[in-house]
Amino acid sequence: MGLRTPEQYKASLRDGREVYYRGELVQDVTTHPIIGIAVDHACIDYQMSEDPRYRDLAVMVDPQTKEPYSRYFHLPQNAEDLLKRSKLISASTREGATLVVLIKEIGTDALFALHIVAEEMAKRGKPEYKERVQKYYQMCRDRDYGVAVAQSDVKGDRSLGPQGQDHPDYYLRVVEERSDGIVVRGAKVHTSVLTNTDEVIVLPTRAMKAEDKAYAVAFALPAATKGLKLLASAYGGFKKDPFDFPISAKHKMMETLTVFDDVFVPWDRVFMNGETEAAGFLALTFVKFHRFTAVSYKLPLLELFAGSARAIAEYNGIENAGHIREKLTELAAYHATVQGLIIAAAHQHAVMAPGIAVPNVLLTNVAKYQFASNYHDAVQMVQDIAGGLLVTGPSVEDWRSEATGPYVKKYLGGKKGVPTEHRLRMMNLISDLTASDFGGYQEVLAVHAEGSLEAEKLQTYREYDFNAAAAYARELAGVK
Ligand SMILES: Cc1cc2nc3c(=O)[nH]c(=O)nc-3n(C[C@H](O)[C@H](O)[C@H](O)COP(=O)(O)OP(=O)(O)OC[C@H]3O[C@@H](n4cnc5c(N)ncnc54)[C@H](O)[C@@H]3O)c2cc1C
Structure with a gap:
């Protein structure tokens, strides 16, 4: 599919995702008076790919298919790759008037980490994750997806891990394993940009002990998935005049309390399931x-x-x-x-x-x-x-x-x-x-x-x- 236009990106967000703002279901995030500001802010990413001032920095070409793709997805191999990535992140944040765009930055950080961890798990006799990560990465890259990351669990009592808490769902966990995938329950918090990305990657937030098997889980889902409920933060959520608020009237990043109400994840999207020894490594x-x-x-x-x-x-x-x-x-x-x-x-x-x-x-x-x-x-x-x-x-x-x-x-x-x-x-x-x-x-x-x-x-x-x-x-x- 190659690169998307800002319009294609916006159209893809009208997909029935379950987003709530101040307790009410949002019908269309792109036209919502507050979340819409975050959507327009995120469009910067797609605008930069089309902008002759940034195209060389923002776009790369696949040497085999000759298809263009966003530099964010490029797996860094050397200092130059890292410096160009850093420069692109700075340049897009500058376009965002000091507010990071993040819809590809954070997701690709997770994809890089998943490649490394899946490689390690393959060496330890679990080759299936490597293949799944590669396929998922290729899909996100080829479709020019925005990808959020939900790592931070709600955590309850901070002095405890998943065990011994007031209830077992302060850390996200697997509640059922089926022949076609897993069912997960729990909530992640502070999840940036998921109101307006195509996908979310879910990672463990900490190292896990042997008894935390159900909590050592990593996977990815489309934002519009049954049971995935996004409670958008209302912080700073009011209409502003650009004279009074020259930055925040036009730029916004949206965080959610991300609830997984018994959500099904098919096997090809599961990147860790019970490997407690690898959870901290991935985090x-x-x-x-x-x-x-x-x-x-x-x-x-x-x-x-x-x-x-x-x-x-x-x-x-x-x-x-x-x-x-x-x-x-x-x-x-x-x-x-x-x-x-x-x-x-x-x-x-x-x-x-x-x-x-x-x-x-x-x-x-x-x-x-x-x-x-x-x-x-x-x-x-x-x-x-x-x-x-x-x-x-x-x-x-x-x-x-x-x-x-x-x-x-x-x-x-x-x-x-x-x-x-x-x-x-x-x-x-x-x-x-x-x-x-x-x-x-x-x-x-x-x-x-x-x-x-x-x-x-x-x-x-x-x-x-x-x-x-x-x-x-x-x-x-x-x-x-
Ligand atoms: C604007 C914003 C955007 C974010 N975006 C994302 C995102 O996109 N995805 C995502 O996954 N996360 C995101 N985060 C989450 C961020 O990584 C966390 O806020 C951070 O890790 C702290 O976690 P917490 O907020 O639960 O605070 P806490 O962990 O409760 O920390 C509060 C204090 O408690 C201390 N503390 C915590 N546990 C212990 C302990 N066991 N012993 C001693 N001291 C302890 C901490 O050091 C700190 O001083 C975002 C956060 C913010 C503010």
């Missing part, structure tokens, strides 16, 4: 790719922090003040640090069977941790430079009204020569980015998405070569 391998995706899509946001802070400092007439330059320097270093770590992680990749390049795990986790642990400080610096108007400013109606507009124009100007409108628009951009519901969304996204802060610290601790460092210390101390 972590996905994360190796997904954190690299994460830091790649953060770059436009970090550039905008530095850029908007610099612009508003000029409009406010304070760009040469010592403390402002210091804060701008911090913001520049923040952006450059994450950018540099991404490049290094791509170059220092490892190749895992069947020949897939995996970004350097230590550097990727350090990048993600640097990003996430400094995010709120960066927000503080941008807000400090901008001033309190971020939350006290007039609305677009005040600006346009004959009665109030002239006062706004006269009194909310800044440095001589800077039109009031420019200052207001920049304030609104920073307000949307840091002080609106979208700003709050970005903050929580920074802390938790792709794994919370402690998860990145744990990986950093595991990956850093303390033995070599300690040996060096012993050598200098003269200790044998």
Whole structure:
């Protein structure tokens, strides 16, 4: 089938999927006043494939069939592949005004991980998964599908695994095995973009013990599957004017509580069923790719922090003040640090069977941790430079009204020569980015998405070569 147009993508979403918004069944996600914004945002992916500015980056050609396909599906084999993937993710996020598009990024992260884990399971005497993963991957690639990933379980009591919980469904599990497939029950949470993707890949969220056999399960389903119920988040769900909210009026990502109400999965879509020893391996391998995706899509946001802070400092007439330059320097270093770590992680990749390049795990986790642990400080610096108007400013109606507009124009100007409108628009951009519901969304996204802060610290601790460092210390101390 090859590449799809944005219109074909949108048409494919009118498939009877069971999406609820504020308790009501949504008839058509593409025309829904809030979910429709997320659909239009996701169209960026398909628009970029058609756009001459991006086509070389976004599209690859199959050497055998000569058919074009989206670069997201390209299995990375070397540093160049990883760097181009990272560049594409950054470029599409830039088109999304700092909000990641994600409809192919996350699904392909999971597909890469499934290739590696299925290869390993084949070596351990389970060849069927490898064939299924390859067939499924080929279908998604050839049909240019958007693919969500539901990994995070609802988890109940966080100090426990699947066993010993108040009920057995806090982690998704297999409740029946039939001759033609399995039946699964449970719920995943925070599932991004599934309201508007074709497919969802379901992965275990953690390592499993021998007694957790029913919970060691991975599979894929079309979004429109009987019993699959998507409860869309209403966070930030109101109509916005682009003057007041220059980013979030037009860009949105939708998360769901994803309920599997005894859902049937045919065997050809089952990629793990009871292999408890492989569950943690799959969960972590996905994360190796997904954190690299994460830091790649953060770059436009970090550039905008530095850029908007610099612009508003000029409009406010304070760009040469010592403390402002210091804060701008911090913001520049923040952006450059994450950018540099991404490049290094791509170059220092490892190749895992069947020949897939995996970004350097230590550097990727350090990048993600640097990003996430400094995010709120960066927000503080941008807000400090901008001033309190971020939350006290007039609305677009005040600006346009004959009665109030002239006062706004006269009194909310800044440095001589800077039109009031420019200052207001920049304030609104920073307000949307840091002080609106979208700003709050970005903050929580920074802390938790792709794994919370402690998860990145744990990986950093595991990956850093303390033995070599300690040996060096012993050598200098003269200790044998
Ligand atoms: C905007 C957004 C989009 C997301 N998109 C997706 C998606 O598309 N697909 C997907 O699968 N997931 C997605 N996630 C989920 C994300 O990966 C999780 O939010 C993250 O892993 C944290 O899980 P949690 O939210 O359940 O928080 P919790 O796990 O409850 O974490 C809260 C705190 O508890 C701590 N904690 C948890 N367990 C323990 C323990 N046993 N011992 C000690 N401390 C513990 C954590 O370190 C953290 O400090 C998304 C999240 C967000 C915010």
